[in-house]
Amino acid sequence: MSLFNPEDPFEIDLISITERAAVFNVEIKRINAKMDNAIMSYKDFVTYIEAILAISNSTSDYWKLNVVNDNKFLTKKQSVLLENPEDINERLIATFEYHVVYNISYAVPVLCFDVWNQNGSRISLEDYWKYNKHLRDFNMHDTLTQTDHPALNRPIFAFHPCKTHEILKGFARTSKNPIVSWLSVVRHFVHLELLETYIKNC
Amino acid sequence: MASEKSLSYVPLSSAINPSFFSKLSQLKLEVLKSEEKFVPIWGYTKLINDLNLPVNLIEVDSTSFNLHFLEHETHIPFYGNVQNVNTIEKFKNCDKQLLVDLEGAKFHEKLMNGDILKNPSLINWFHLLTYADLKKYQLYYWFAFPVLQNIVLRIARTCNITEEFSDNLVNDLYNEFKKLDSNQKPYFAVVKLQNFVQVNSLYETCNDWSFFKERELYFAFINFAPADNVGSNLRLYAACLVHFHPDLGNTEVNFIALNLGRNKDGVTLKSSTVYKLKLPDNASIDWSRWLGWEKNEKKNMGPRFVNLKKSIDPEEIMELSTDLNLKLMKWNMVPNLNLNKIKAAKCLLLGAGTLGCAVARSLLGWGVRHMTFVDYGVVNSSNPVRQSLFTFQDVLDSKPKAQAAADCLKSIHPGVVTKGYQMSIPMPGHLVNGEDIQEAIESVEKLDKLIDTHDVIFLLLDSREGRWLPTVLGARKQKIVINAALGFDSYLIMRHGIHVENATTPQAHNTSSRDLKSISGVNLGCYFCNDVVAPGNSTKDRTLDQQCTVTRPGVSQIAGAYAAELAVSLLVHDKGVAAPAYYSSKNNELDVDETEPSVLGLVPHSIRGFISSFEQFCPATEKFTNCTACSQFVMKNLFLNGTQFLLSIFNDSKQLERISEVPKYCDSIDNEAILDEEFSDWEIK
Ligand SMILES: [Zn+2]
Numbered sequence: 054m055s056l057f058n059p060e061d062p063f064e065i066d067l068i069s070i071t072e073r074a075a076v077f078n079v080e081i082k083r084i085n086a087k088m089d090n091a092i093m094s095y096k097d098f099v100t101y102i103e104a105i106l107a108i109s110n111s112t113s114d115y116w117k118l119n120v121v122n123d124n125k126f127l128t129k130k131q132s133v134l135l136e137n138p139e140d141i142n143e144r145l146i147a148t149f150e151y152h153v154v155y156n157i158s159y160a161v162p163v164l165c166f167d168v169w170n171q172n173g174s175r176i177s178l179e180d181y182w183k184y185n186k187h188l189r190d191f192n193m194h195d196t197l198t199q200t201d202h203p204a205l206n207r208p209i210f211a212f213h214p215c216k217t218h219e220i221l222k223g224f225a226r227t228s229k230n231p232i233v234s235w236l237s238v239v240r241h242f243v244h245l246e247l248l249e250t251y252i253k254n255c
Numbered sequence: 256m257a258s259e260k261s262l263s264y265v266p267l268s269s270a271i272n273p274s275f276f277s278k279l280s281q282l283k284l285e286v287l288k289s290e291e292k293f294v295p296i297w298g299y300t301k302l303i304n305d306l307n308l309p310v311n312l313i314e315v316d317s318t319s320f321n322l323h324f325l326e327h328e329t330h331i332p333f334y335g336n337v338q339n340v341n342t343i344e345k346f347k348n349c350d351k352q353l354l355v356d357l358e359g360a361k362f363h364e365k366l367m368n369g370d371i372l373k374n375p376s377l378i379n380w381f382h383l384l385t386y387a388d389l390k391k392y393q394l395y396y397w398f399a400f401p402v403l404q405n406i407v408l409r410i411a412r413t414c415n416i417t418e419e420f421s422d423n424l425v426n427d428l429y430n431e432f433k434k435l436d437s438n439q440k441p442y443f444a445v446v447k448l449q450n451f452v453q454v455n456s457l458y459e460t461c462n463d464w465s466f467f468k469e470r471e472l473y474f475a476f477i478n479f480a481p482a483d484n485v486g487s488n489l490r491l492y493a494a495c496l497v498h499f500h501p502d503l504g505n506t507e508v509n510f511i512a513l514n515l516g517r518n519k520d521g522v523t524l525k526s527s528t529v530y531k532l533k534l535p536d537n538a539s540i541d542w543s544r545w546l547g548w549e550k551n552e553k554k555n556m557g558p559r560f561v562n563l564k565k566s567i568d569p570e571e572i573m574e575l576s577t578d579l580n581l582k583l584m585k586w587n588m589v590p591n592l593n594l595n596k597i598k599a600a601k602c603l604l605l606g607a608g609t610l611g612c613a614v615a616r617s618l619l620g621w622g623v624r625h626m627t628f629v630d631y632g633v634v635n636s637s638n639p640v641r642q643s644l645f646t647f648q649d650v651l652d653s654k655p656k657a658q659a660a661a662d663c664l665k666s667i668h669p670g671v672v673t674k675g676y677q678m679s680i681p682m683p684g685h686l687v688n689g690e691d692i693q694e695a696i697e698s699v700e701k702l703d704k705l706i707d708t709h710d711v712i713f714l715l716l717d718s719r720e721g722r723w724l725p726t727v728l729g730a731r732k733q734k735i736v737i738n739a740a741l742g743f744d745s746y747l748i749m750r751h752g753i754h755v756e757n758a759t760t761p762q763a764h765n766t767s768s769r770d771l772k773s774i775s776g777v778n779l780g781c782y783f784c785n786d787v788v789a790p791g792n793s794t795k796d797r798t799l800d801q802q803c804t805v806t807r808p809g810v811s812q813i814a815g816a817y818a819a820e821l822a823v824s825l826l827v828h829d830k831g832v833a834a835p836a837y838y839s840s841k842n843n844e845l846d847v848d849e850t851e852p853s854v855l856g857l858v859p860h861s862i863r864g865f866i867s868s869f870e871q872f873c874p875a876t877e878k879f880t881n882c883t884a885c886s887q888f889v890m891k892n893l894f895l896n897g898t899q900f901l902l903s904i905f906n907d908s909k910q911l912e913r914i915s916e917v918p919k920y921c922d923s924i925d926n927e928a929i930l931d932e933e934f935s936d937w938e939i940k
Contacts, residue, residue: 173394
């Protein structure tokens with residue numbers, strides 16, 4: 054028996070994952086609606102990452118497509134031997150997991166990554182800088198930060214999307230796949246290997 | 256390269272994915288507990304190695320514990336066992352040589368019974384010894400990639416694959432390789448013919464050995480080291496081949512160390528190497544002596560150690576450690592405890608004062624993840640010292656108590672789903688008219704919905720009449736209702752019975768033995784059952800010190816803790832809200848085993864305690880037929896007239912007594928007797 058009007062506007066609000074997904078979808082619609090001045094719609098983003106995935110599969114590369122809460126993103130795991138440019142004896146094998154995710158508020162792709170040692174402990178940003186010449190030369194400290202993963206809602210390293218915006222603008226009209234063009238620029242900062250095949254085909 | 260040189264090998268290298276530790280913890284907590292048995296796990300390495308790595312990494316992660324390995328297209332599996340020992344001493348002192356020798360003996364068994372020949376990917380194997388300190392997020396671990404001791408392979412000749420195979424044949428080889436079953440991919444045989452290559456499994460080769468041994472035959476394997484080096488697995492492979500074909504002993508045999516790479520056209524094998532190697536004599540191979548423990552970061556023979564505290568998401572750590580404490584309790588003290596039932600329980604806390612705060616803290620400790628607060632007040636300056644979820648800042652912000660309590664829970668444990676509602680609960684005798692009517696209706700509806708969507712309702716309000724509406728609704732909706740009330744130095748915690756349609760009058764106490772009596776949980780009395788007078792406006796005539804609830808500070812902590820413990824005992828009881836309450840009619844001590852206990856023990860009806868004498872006892876009483884809250888009369892009126900009925904009660908509490916036919920009841924019984932009866936419950940033996 055229900056005592057009271059079932060159409061009570063009052064709602065128990067739990068921010069559940071499904072609700073987050075719903076919010077995400079609404080946001081996507083909102084952003085797509087004003088696409089004229091935005092750089093990349095979510096729809097375009099998906100088209101581009103699917104193109105990358107196709108090339109990856111044909112070359113046995115390791116990009117994988119993930120779908121979480123209706124949110125598609127690419128990931129790839131890759132290990133690299135890092136050397137401290139100042140002390141060649143200081144070397145370590147780092148494993149990166151790259152995520153190419155869509156950021157709805159900036160309407161751009163974001164390159165996120167986790168990086169850990171061979172023993173599974175995470176490498177801090179400070180330690181990471183020590184091994185990356187590019188980061189230091191380009192003064193990228195400010196753009197590389199810890200942030201929440203847009204789809205997984207957990208902390209992860211990422212390049213702040215404001216810079217992405219700048220870089221993408223340069224490719225917006227010319228590139229067949231702006232995500233590949235953008236990755237070819239930022240990959241140096243995170244040791245991301247990008248086969249020539251991607252650049253050739255995009 | 257010089258001939259007649261012995262090969263040098265690159266040992267394999269292990270890598271732990273951060274997700275591995277969480278999974279191992281879970282395995283230990285939920286499955287292994289304090290067992291130290293071997294658990295089969297997968298390791299894997301990439302088919303195409305990353306560019307500048309000195310050797311392939313054999314990685315383990317959370318998927319390592321899966322039944323099947325699913326990434327055959329891009330990765331090569333390694334078969335292994337993990338053994339997690341319980342103490343650091345055991346980890347340090349156990350005989351490592353014996354361990355690999357014993358595991359090696361198992362491998363040898365598989366070789367003898369033909370398993371290896373049918374599935375040569377078993378040659379890729381490892382053992383992992385761990386000691387996980389779950390509380391500190393520390394992991395001691397040591398991988399072994401066992402190989403036989405004393406296997407010497409001499410190089411007779413070596414060259415790049417393109418020197419012996421044309422480009423077309425190399426491409427052909429890759430295409431044939433791709434067609435192999437995933438278990439055959441790491442080790443197989445290649446026959447070189449004029450215009451093409453033929454790829455066969457080791458099994459096929461062995462079955463038709465007299466044919467194959469006359470061909471231009473190469474034994475291929477995936478090389479885990481970069482080109483020009485060889486992974487240490489080659490030695491075990493060679494020993495297995497000599498076992499399959501003893502006539503290969505002391506002869507020179509062709510091998511192809513496959514190194515997959517990528518070029519413009521896709522995947523290529525062009526950096527692979529051909530070796531002509533002199534194999535040892537079959538009789539000289541000692542299958543009982545193994546080695547292969549991995550060196551640590553310092554290049555010493557020793558285990559590795561990692562502290563993963565900083566590597567795991569802090570929220571995950573919080574979640575893990577809360578669960579850890581509970582699970583330790585579970586498997587040490589109460590193995591049958593259903594923690595998930597507690598974790599899933601949605602709790603509604605009506606009142607976010609001293610009691611609300613205390614109950615919430617205890618529930619949090621139990622792993623309850625869903626708590627909703629309802630309170631009308633804002634945090635004032637007298638609150639923070641007694642009410643454990645508030646701070647001085649909340650006073651400055653004049654934060655609503657319900658919100659402040661929810662925010663605080665979140666800051667203690669971000670994984671909690673919690674919300675606070677600032678609203679008043681309509682009460683009998685607190686007049687509702689004019690504009691207030693709409694507000695009262697809305698409050699009733701809100702409360703109704705909140706009770707609907709929660710499993711356990713805590714009545715932690717500071718007035719008697721505020722408990723009336725939630726008591727009525729909770730009984731009606733058959734929820735677990737836990738009521739806590741404080742005096743200056745006394746407390747009462749009780750659970751309520753529930754309303755059952757067309758119920759007959761409560762059964763008399765069942766006697767099971769001696770003076771032991773029980774009442775079904777359904778028929779237990781509510782807070783109002785012992786009162787003949789309907790709840791009215793109890794704050795109206797009070798002086799100031801009566802209006803503030805003045806209690807000894809410890810009382811609310813004790814009562815809050817009992818309220819939470821009673822709720823949890825009830826939640827894990829097989830009969831839930833219907834769990835019977837047992838009591839001794841002569842106030843004798845109860846034998847818990849005779850009381851249909853939950854896994855946590857006795858589930859009493861009520862707990863009454865007195866701090867002045869530090870005494871406590873657990874009486875049980877049945878529903879009162881003429882109760883002004885839980886009786887059939889009230890339920891019937893609520894059913895028939897809903898909100899209208901409630902509004903009329905808010906305006907005139909005396910009506911309740913009429914509805915419950917209390918005057919009739921009073922006429923029939925003399926007041927002295929009621930008091931006596933109640934008092935006998937209270938008396939200490
Ligand atoms: Zn009652």
